[in-house]
Amino acid sequence: MAIEGGAVVSTSANLTELETRALEAAINVADGHARQYLTPAQQQIVDDFPRLFKEAERMSYPELNARAMRALMRALGQHEAPIAESRFLTCYASSVAMEILARALSDRFRSVGLIHPTFDNIPDILRGLRIDLTPLGEPALLSGDVSDVLPPGVGCVFITTPNNPTGTVLPEERLALIARACEHRDVVLVLDTSFRGFDPRAQYDHYAVLERAGCRYVVIEDTGKIWPTLDLKLGCLVLSDRIDLPIARVYSDILLNVSPFVLAMVEKFAEDAAGGGLPALQAGIAENRRLLRSTLAYVPNVSFPDPDSRVSVERVLIGDGRDAVAAWETLRQRGVHVLPCRPFHWANGSEGDAFIRVALARPPAVVEAAGRALASALTARA
């Protein structure tokens, strides 16, 4: 990265290391974890934790697991998701799911096509296992010749949808096209849908599309981004029938089961989401997005490159030759933590140099304070 205000900023810090520094900050809009307030209905579930614990204690694990996963998939519109035990592997978190998947992929493939930009722990986990990555830009994923998405030699294509940080959603027709091409070329299609709860456009039934195409697929589902449950959460690996990768074996090396209590909690939160909680969440994020944009409206040459994004993070293009790492460092010294976007652009960091990412899954006052601090920092430097 860069040197600013006398503080040496490591050139090799990853996004999570930057987020770690924010965990005790006065104003933390760095990480994408869910840190908004509980709704009254969600608070009632938390108030009911002791009863939930009792219920989870006496239920069979496979039943608890199936119930929670069915409720979650229903809330997210994924009606054809296969809930069978052998095809729905519940993990402690989506990054644990990612690590398990990466281990299994590295057993078979030396080369993976990966969406660009995206959160850096995905390329870092894959590269750490000596997998070569080919960047797949969002424009190529969204339109044009589908064979551009399947470069020769690539055994697997990995797409985050909605994407982090851009919010870009892979539409149904395009997913169908890519899935059919993957089937034809016997390429494994991986989708990371961790942010889909925020965007109804990402809630068409992906599994119906994937099953129709008949391709080999893995989908990473996640509860961690949407509910402010103090990181009581689950990530899931959902597998096509004939996946032919040692995913279940690696899974069994890492875990036997997730917490039955967390499963019981996820079922309740998912039922609440289906019964109105999800639109309420989306409205809260939209309001925070408007708030952030309005606090920055008067700053010259600042703009929002993802006007249509609905995910819980917002990119700010700080323009005017301003440097995102410098702005990040200025804010950091004032106790406000955001993320500079360079590491998201894992194949070409400089593409991210003019972008800041601000998390929106926060109480509105936090987003507003972060927006004002960013406005002040950018105005002072302009």
Added chain:
Amino acid sequence: MAIEGGAVVSTSANLTELETRALEAAINVADGHARQYLTPAQQQIVDDFPRLFKEAERMSYPELNARAMRALMRALGQHEAPIAESRFLTCYASSVAMEILARALSDRFRSVGLIHPTFDNIPDILRGLRIDLTPLGEPALLSGDVSDVLPPGVGCVFITTPNNPTGTVLPEERLALIARACEHRDVVLVLDTSFRGFDPRAQYDHYAVLERAGCRYVVIEDTGKIWPTLDLKLGCLVLSDRIDLPIARVYSDILLNVSPFVLAMVEKFAEDAAGGGLPALQAGIAENRRLLRSTLAYVPNVSFPDPDSRVSVERVLIGDGRDAVAAWETLRQRGVHVLPCRPFHWANGSEGDAFIRVALARPPAVVEAAGRALASALTARA
């Protein structure tokens, strides 16, 4: 493994896969998770979950983390454990800690010395990263020339203490000797102490010994085996000062933080453990061990090879030429799940052929029923 009663038993199933089949069994004494009853004091903490959630919501993460880890280390006698953020990495579970450590080790070492026997996910995770393993038998670890513990070319020595399934504890003087030899040879010493809560002999201050020796070390601590919190748990990686392995970096690829709620819960359970909960736990396990042994007392040639073990699993030497996989299969057909010990003996499976492992962290009635079923199965086959 073997073929029994017409059912083909996969020759390649690992212990966790066998445990998975037991998750919905009538009588599951397969896995080593904590499934005994909550004590009244522990039940009070669970009843207080909503207040704990509120408390965790408003506290800073680093403070919560430090408080929980300090309470845990105090309860386990580890007073000199370094609680500094950079040296105490809290993970979702001990196996996630293991995976992170293995990834970091594979970056530097091609060869690791590993205790033999031990739970098979440890060798499986290491081998999955193409690390060669040298078995270190318990006798060599416990006595004799310490250089036998550090074969040439080995960059790291990995010891589970108390060991699973044998319960063997590495005594203080022997740890000191091995740690000094590791320092001298610049070998990294790894201890997995997940079962130490069961055995006061494993609660001398390991960190005092390690720091005095001055070796590079990693200790895996765990709350998952001791408290019946429905797998709300933590694993930890505790690092020596100059560890010089990319552990923190891999950690940040996998997680930003564990659940603040789980941290708050761990603090309360650790305080309860220090205030009498740990002796109560140990007494309960001792009682279940007596119960199991008494149900099997009349079966000819059955014996208990670990008379002094205090951990929450018990090995049964079924003797008389009986085969553990056959006994396991007979029991399985009756809805009783145990573990055959062959996979623990990762370097020489046949050494484990005459042993069954029975989990003791269960309600006494479950242990007794399992013991009776095992007695019946062994008597019928004798």
